[in-house]
Amino acid sequence: MKIAFAPMDVPLRRRLQTVAVLHVLYSVWWFFDYDTPARGGRRVPYLCGIRIWDYMRDYFPVKLLKTADLDPRHNYVIGFHPHGILVAGAFTNFCTYCTGFMQLFPGITSYLLMLPLWFRAPFFRDYIMCAGLIPSDKESASYPLRRRGGGNAVVIAVGGAPEALDAHPGMYNVLLAKKKGFIKMAMEHGAHLVPVFSFGENEVFDQVGNPKGTWLRSIQEQLQRIMGISLPLFHARGIFQYSFGLMPYRKPIHTIVGRPIRVEKNEKPTAEELDTLHQLYMDQLSNLFEEHKANYGVDKDTHLNFV
Numbered sequence: 001m002k003i004a005f006a007p008m009d010v011p012l013r014r015r016l017q018t019v020a021v022l023h024v025l026y027s028v029w030w031f032f033d034y035d036t037p038a039r040g041g042r043r044v045p046y047l048c049g050i051r052i053w054d055y056m057r058d059y060f061p062v063k064l065l066k067t068a069d070l071d072p073r074h075n076y077v078i079g080f081h082p083h084g085i086l087v088a089g090a091f092t093n094f095c096t097y098c099t100g101f102m103q104l105f106p107g108i109t110s111y112l113l114m115l116p117l118w119f120r121a122p123f124f125r126d127y128i129m130c131a132g133l134i135p136s137d138k139e140s141a142s143y144p145l146r147r148r149g150g151g152n153a154v155v156i157a158v159g160g161a162p163e164a165l166d167a168h169p170g171m172y173n174v175l176l177a178k179k180k181g182f183i184k185m186a187m188e189h190g191a192h193l194v195p196v197f198s199f200g201e202n203e204v205f206d207q208v209g210n211p212k213g214t215w216l217r218s219i220q221e222q223l224q225r226i227m228g229i230s231l232p233l234f235h236a237r238g239i240f241q242y243s244f245g246l247m248p249y250r251k252p253i254h255t256i257v258g259r260p261i262r263v264e265k266n267e268k269p270t271a272e273e274l275d276t277l278h279q280l281y282m283d284q285l286s287n288l289f290e291e292h293k294a295n296y297g298v299d300k301d302t303h304l305n306f307v
Contacts, residue, residue: 026122037119038140041111041129045097048131053096060204060253062092064099067288068259070194072107075145076153076260077186078194081174081285083163084201085234086248089255094155095131104257105153111144112155117228136160138185145189153194156182161230165210165220166307167202172289172298176282177306183278190265193277195258195285199296204248208233254296258288282306 036042056062070076080090093099094110101110113136119125134140136156144152157163159175166173186193210217210233224230238245261284266273289304 030122037116037125037129037135038137038143040143041132041134042126043109043132044130048095049097053092053098056096057092057098060088060200060248060250062089062099062253062255064093064101064104064255064257066104066257068257070105070108070153070192070257070260071150072105073150074260075147075150075189075191076108076194077145077182077191078110078153078155078196078257079182079281079285080155080157080196080198081159081176082167082172082198082201083157083159083161083175084167084198085164085205085207085232087157087201088204088248089198089201089253090155090157091131092253093255094153095133099255107151108153109144109151110153110155113141113157115161115228116140138181142185142189145185145191154191155196158182161224161228162221164230164232165207165217165224167205167232167234168207168209169203171202172302173305173307174285175307176285180274180278183281184269184274186263187266187269187274187277190263192263193261193281195261195281195288196255197258197285197289197292198253198255199292199298200251200253203251204253205234205236208235252296254292256288256292258284 078094080087080094090112093101094112101108109132111132111134114128114133116135116137118128119135134143141154141156144154158179159166163173163175166175183193185191208216210220216233220231235244235246236249237243237247239247261277261280263277269277286304286306293302294300
């Protein structure tokens with residue numbers, strides 16, 4: 001069948017008419033598809049494996065390394081640190097197939113959590129669901145963990161948007177000291193915890209200095225509380241020059257997946273039980289950092305700072 005393409009000189013009025021009808025059709029689709037993000041999303045394996053992600057991986061480059069196997073008979077809550085500006089390591093490793101996640105951890109399907117507001121954006125919501133992203137609210141995040149048989153891993157950038165404000169090169173502040181929601185979720189579902197540290201995540205952008213207590217940091221924190229997203233003033237290089245722009249630097253990112261922490265199902269953990277597991281997780285993350293930091297140019301006197 002021969003395809004009859006619309007001519008280039010179609011009047012603007014007719015183009016707008018087409019857009020209006022398309023809007024109505026998409027609204028109908030959105031109505032019936034509204035709950036899909038909260039029910040595991042709609043991953044499209046073909047799109048996760050297309051060639052463009054190989055080029056993205058090689059731009060930095062990004063590498064995924066494991067320290068232990070993950071048994072596909074269990075479900076997991078994977079804590080990703082640090083958030084950085086772009087969360088490039090989390091997306092590249094857990095939403096695409098280009099760094100070998102499926103080969104390193106056979107039988108495990110990963111779901112990266114993202115702020116719910118992005119799933120309210122028409123068309124964009126469908127695009128991000130194709131890569132296995134789901135909303136970060138408790139109900140949506142818990143959905144894969146309720147599936148029997150195991151093999152599901154929810155990936156959480158634990159520090160979230162506030163931690164992005166500390167994403168300066170050479171800084172190792174991890175917003176974790178009071179973050180216990182993901183620990184409780186793991187306990188409620190009996191999902192094993194897996195600490196992950198991504199070396200180089202904070203190196204791909206420069207950020208305008210914003211120490212705590214400064215007027216800039218105060219404004220950023222207020223906007224974050226109001227909008228739900230942080231607004232770090234970052235910069236790096238351009239497309240055809242290296243002096244300024246919003247393209248990230250070509251700095252290597254090495255994402256290290258730590259050993260799983262066994263978690264027994266406990267639907268109503270006590271505060272003491274929660275604190276104990278939270279402390280164990282912080283200790284394991286700190287050990288992971290200390291064990292590998294020398295391989296990635298981190299000074300021996302530098303340690304993780306839990307805030």
